Amino acid sequence: MLSHKDNERITQVGAGTPLGALFRSYWLPALLSEELKPGGAPVPVKLLGERLVAFRNSGGKVGLVGEFCPHRGTSLALGRNDDCGLTCIYHGWAFDTDGSCTNMPSEPDYSKFKDTIKQKSYPIHEAGGLVWTYMGPAEEQPPFPNLIWTSLPDSHRMVAKVYQECNYLQIWENEIDYMHAAFAHLALQEQDMKEGALSTELGINPSHPLVTSRNPLLTVEPTTYGFRNMFVGQSGEEDQFILEAPILMPSFAYTPRVKEEDHLFHAYVPIDDHTTWSYDIHFTLDRPLNHDTQKERRGLWVDENYRKLYNKSNNYQQDREMMKAGNFSGIVGISNQDHAVTESMGPIVDRSREHLGTSDVGVIALRRMILRSLKRMEQGEKPLGLDPDIPMDKIYSEGVIAPKGVPWKEACPLDPAFAPVKSEKAKSGQDSTVAETI
Known part of the structure; x- marks a missing residue:
């Protein structure tokens, strides 16, 4: 049997927990590749207690970003998957697959405000029919684990x-x-x-x-x-x-x-x-x-x-x-x-x-x-x-x-x-x- 303390240590995965940090050291499956269509609807993704949203832009590139728009907090799972990125339906703020703000139509043309906004995003690797992500510190990102089945037809x-x-x-x-x-x-x-x-x-x-x-x-x-x-x-x-x-x-x-x-x-x-x-x-x-x-x-x-x-x-x-x-x-x-x-x-x-x-x-x-x-x-x-x-x-x-x-x-x-x-x-x-x- 385990103590209550140890049972919590090996089961609690949220941000700030020891096990959550351990999981964030590895590449993890986030969703199936087939769930994302180029230019299609974004997909809500929850991993390790964190709410995210995945989308594939019109060029086929996948992004995994924080679910809530940094402007007023509307869910980007409702967003438009436009050419300029995943666009919030509330005020039109748009984000690229790496979380960069690509459009801020609610601000004047001369504004540089969008250049200061960065939505949380995580790196992506597609292999074996899955979209994988790494959620840990960028400086500690390991190479992707090429498992024996990931390269099979x-x-x-x-x-x-x-x-x-x-x-x-x-x-x-x-x-x-x-x-x-x-x-x-x-x-x-x-x-x-x-x-x-x-x-x-x-x-x-x-x-x-x-x-x-x-x-x-x-x-x-x-x-x-x-x-x-x-x-x-x-x-x-x-x-x-x-x-x-x-x-x-x-x-x-x-x-x-x-x-x-x-x-x-x-x-x-x-x-x-x-x-x-x-x-x-x-x-x-x-x-x-x-x-x-x-x-x-x-x-x-x-x-x-x-x-x-x-x-x-x-x-x-x-x-x-x-x-x-x-x-x-x-x-x-x-x-x-x-x-x-x-x-x-x-x-x-x-x-x-x-x-x-x-x-x-x-x-x-x-x-x-x-x-x-x-x-x-x-x-x-x-x-x-x-x-x-x-x-x-x-x-x-x-x-x-x-x-x-x-x-x-x-x-x-x-x-x-x-x-x-x-x-x-x-x-x-x-x-x-x-x-x-x-």
Whole structure:
């Protein structure tokens, strides 16, 4: 369990909070590229408790600026997307994508007033079907993390976005928790799996090693970007099933997979302390992705605002009859099942009341990583994953099946490029690794 103080430290993301400052050290997804049309309507964006507005000008360039006009405070989400920039409908003040005031028709022609006005704006980078932004100090802006899926063609990638009614950490912890798959995602009958799918809308096959493995080894391994979350279970009489999932700061994760399954990346971006944008990126490296299969396994249907149709208000359409024979939870869709369990905890779960067990190794490691990352930042050290020499495009999940008895670190070795550097004390066994966060 955590103290109330530590629970606040790892959940509160607003301006002026330690975690808010940590998140602002990284590039974060702000919205889908497809949400912005050249010259189209601006889109309200709330990130880390801050109200912003995004727009794509007629030339195709994207801007992310403060929502409220610096003149009298009218929302620029109502603004005109004109050639001169995003124009406030109140008095016609206009702003370019970098926040410069380009027009102030309410002032005399000779006035230089507009040259003194600068609207807050954040840098933008488009990659992988997403508009990313960096919200930290300009002098500390890191290079964009070229993740393995960001440069893939659209045929090999599917990007989805959904609104979640809880703190980001509940969602991220669920991603770390391997053991919930054997319950929340369990299908109670065998299914015909389509190519590249771990599950169908009913859940995971009861014969899958995530379900059948008894007393699996759950462990973690520190890396320069966060840690690897490991699951070692049985696969038949002779083999062991080794899953790895890279967990990346500040709130990213790859889902564990074996070779026949598609890849899946998650980004959990805080809107504020109580709500989150979840981005799911399904991708393949060597063939086109079956988009229909992945949409089916997600089981999420959203409206034009990316809000779930199956949600708390209708109990996620839980079906008690299907619960008896179809799937364990009675809820359709693997992602919908995840949303139900994390949102039902409330906006921010009180971790001081928990009773963690041996299956919660990854969850404990995640919390320790965040707390130690905050301490590193407060001591003036660079947060995890921001070293420009880290080859981010080499990070992905690749589970293996190996003969029993082979050590998991040997069967699924860590790429030396991601191995933490040890201090002199650590080399002598007197201290932990410099990059260790768990």
